[in-house]
Amino acid sequence: MKQKTLERWSPWVLLVLSILIWEGLCRAFNVSEFVFPSPSRIAQQTIEFKEVIAGHAWRTFWVTMVGFGIAIVVGVLLGFVIGSSRLAYAAVYPLMTAFNALPKAAFVPILVVWFGIGIGPAILTAFLISFFPIMVNIATGLATLEPELEDVLRVLGAKRWDVLVKVGLPRSMPYFYGSLKVAITLAFVGTTVSEMTASNEGIGYLLISAGSAMQMGLAFSGLVVVGAMAMVMYELFSYIEKHTTGWAHRGSQGE
Amino acid sequence: MTQDAFVDFQNVWLAYNDELLAQNHFAVEDINLQVKQGEFIAIVGPSGCGKSTFMKLTTGLKMPSKGRILVDGQPVTGPLKISGMAFQASSLLPWRTTLDNVLLPLEIVEPYRSNFKQKKAEYVERARKLLNTVGLAGYEDKFPWQLSGGMQQRASICRALIHEPKMLLLDEPFGALDAFTREELWCILRDLWTEQKFNVILVTHDLRESVFLADTVYVMSKSPGRFVVKREIDLPRPRDLEITYTPEFTNIVHELRGHIGAMRKTGATINQ
Numbered sequence: 001m002k003q004k005t006l007e008r009w010s011p012w013v014l015l016v017l018s019i020l021i022w023e024g025l026c027r028a029f030n031v032s033e034f035v036f037p038s039p040s041r042i043a044q045q046t047i048e049f050k051e052v053i054a055g056h057a058w059r060t061f062w063v064t065m066v067g068f069g070i071a072i073v074v075g076v077l078l079g080f081v082i083g084s085s086r087l088a089y090a091a092v093y094p095l096m097t098a099f100n101a102l103p104k105a106a107f108v109p110i111l112v113v114w115f116g117i118g119i120g121p122a123i124l125t126a127f128l129i130s131f132f133p134i135m136v137n138i139a140t141g142l143a144t145l146e147p148e149l150e151d152v153l154r155v156l157g158a159k160r161w162d163v164l165v166k167v168g169l170p171r172s173m174p175y176f177y178g179s180l181k182v183a184i185t186l187a188f189v190g191t192t193v194s195e196m197t198a199s200n201e202g203i204g205y206l207l208i209s210a211g212s213a214m215q216m217g218l219a220f221s222g223l224v225v226v227g228a229m230a231m232v233m234y235e236l237f238s239y240i241e242k243h244t245t246g247w248a249h250r251g252s253q254g255e
Numbered sequence: 256m257t258q259d260a261f262v263d264f265q266n267v268w269l270a271y272n273d274e275l276l277a278q279n280h281f282a283v284e285d286i287n288l289q290v291k292q293g294e295f296i297a298i299v300g301p302s303g304c305g306k307s308t309f310m311k312l313t314t315g316l317k318m319p320s321k322g323r324i325l326v327d328g329q330p331v332t333g334p335l336k337i338s339g340m341a342f343q344a345s346s347l348l349p350w351r352t353t354l355d356n357v358l359l360p361l362e363i364v365e366p367y368r369s370n371f372k373q374k375k376a377e378y379v380e381r382a383r384k385l386l387n388t389v390g391l392a393g394y395e396d397k398f399p400w401q402l403s404g405g406m407q408q409r410a411s412i413c414r415a416l417i418h419e420p421k422m423l424l425l426d427e428p429f430g431a432l433d434a435f436t437r438e439e440l441w442c443i444l445r446d447l448w449t450e451q452k453f454n455v456i457l458v459t460h461d462l463r464e465s466v467f468l469a470d471t472v473y474v475m476s477k478s479p480g481r482f483v484v485k486r487e488i489d490l491p492r493p494r495d496l497e498i499t500y501t502p503e504f505t506n507i508v509h510e511l512r513g514h515i516g517a518m519r520k521t522g523a524t525i526n527q
Binding site: 146148149151152153154155156157158162166167170171173245247248 | 344
């Protein structure tokens with residue numbers, strides 16, 4: 001029991017500890033706030049600029065969610081096609097891997113030419129960076145069916161579609177939720193990176209403008225806010241995953 | 256004489272693809288086999304001798320390269336819905352309860368498929384009854400991963416039988432179980448078969464299992480995969496586990512063991 005409580009609180013304890021050490025070091029060595037602001041200074045600036053930050057954070061949040069939404073739709077559809085046909089798998093997979101190896105930040109200038117400064121590049125960068133893990137995981141879940149099970153169903157006259165819907169899709173759900181957790185954090189990266197060069201709003205823009213004005217406290221609170229949003233979304237998907245595909249996590253529940 | 260055969264293999268050869276066919280490299284060769292209605296046959300042989308291939312041929316999942324296969328008087332042209340299959344791995348779906356796993360074939364095979372929603376209560380009743388006969392009453396709403404290996408295997412056999420197939424194909428279904436559970440499941444299979452008299456084709460490594468359960472045991476050789484011995488098991492039915500300790504039983508097991516041992520020896524000398 002005690003071990004469990006400790007486990008549950010351990011991330012918070014570590015967080016508080018790191019902040020305390022950070023604060024302590026800043027004070028002990030008298031670090032200039034223009035170089036590395038202390039947590040108390042960041043908190044102070046966060047409160048001071050809370051409306052500005054909230055506005056930028058909201059913008060980054062919804063832009064990310066739109067990009068992420070598109071990533072889910074495209075990722076699932078592509079994953080479904082690739083995972084259900086060997087030919088499609090062979091044809092598409094190498095190209096997709098090559099595409100995924102490209103740094104997505106490099107797309108931003110191109111997207112700006114196409115869509116101008118604003119939400120267009122940010123949404124698309126979030127999408128481009130986050131659809132790949134979703135696609136790969138759906139495809140893997142579908143492509144790794146046990147051949148015996150497929151025989152059992154095929155002998156009953158099951159069509160490919162039946163096998164996919166009755167077995168393939170439910171089977172790939174844990175992979176899917178797992179990929180969402182990865183993809184949402186990537187989507188925030190995409191949006192922020194894009195906003196840094198191609199937007200007049202959002203946390204990315206805030207980071208750049210605060211940095212150029214030497215408001216390091218504000219820049220750091222921007223970072224903290226993006227991190228917090230990504231964390232919350234991660235935990236949300238983690239929760240959904242546990243409650244919809246518990247059968248895949250039985251080991252950890254000790255039953 | 257062949258018209259009363261339920262499963263009828265006439266000079267069946269199978270190569271897995273055209274390339275192997277061109278090289279005259281066959282997975283199974285020249286199979287001639289007649290199985291009577293309701294007969295329980297077992298196929299034993301060294302691993303990799305084409306036993307599983309034989310099952311795929313019987314169910315129509317694979318078409319022979321040469322020869323003809325008739326089941327129930329009809330030439331086999333595609334997957335045979337009158338068959339149910341179970342394997343060494345129970346391959347139950349972990350997100351479905353035991354009951355829903357057993358119901359899965361009814362969601363797929365006609366004529367159950369089209370009226371599955373309307374008649375669901377009836378089918379659930381049937382599945383419960385079947386689970387009850389194999390001793391799984393009370394476990395219907397458990398998930399497969401909450402069951403022991405033996406229980407999973409029973410559920411897997413129920414899934415193979417729920418659509419009342421005329422033919423049950425078992426590919427080493429008890430291979431992964433401990434000796435006691437295995438014997439327990441032999442008896443369950445024996446009772447199900449005695450009651451419903453479907454055809455059974457049991458592929459196994461276990462000679463005692465084959466002699467205890469089957470009417471006829473076939474011994475297959477490895478590369479080429481051929482049937483080399485047919486042995487009728489004339490032990491009286493109903494058979495009890497006690498029979499496995501009688502000299503008649505052990506003699507038959509010894510005899511079969513001899514055939515397989517001889518085959519392994521010749522196989523070894525060829526390899527050298």
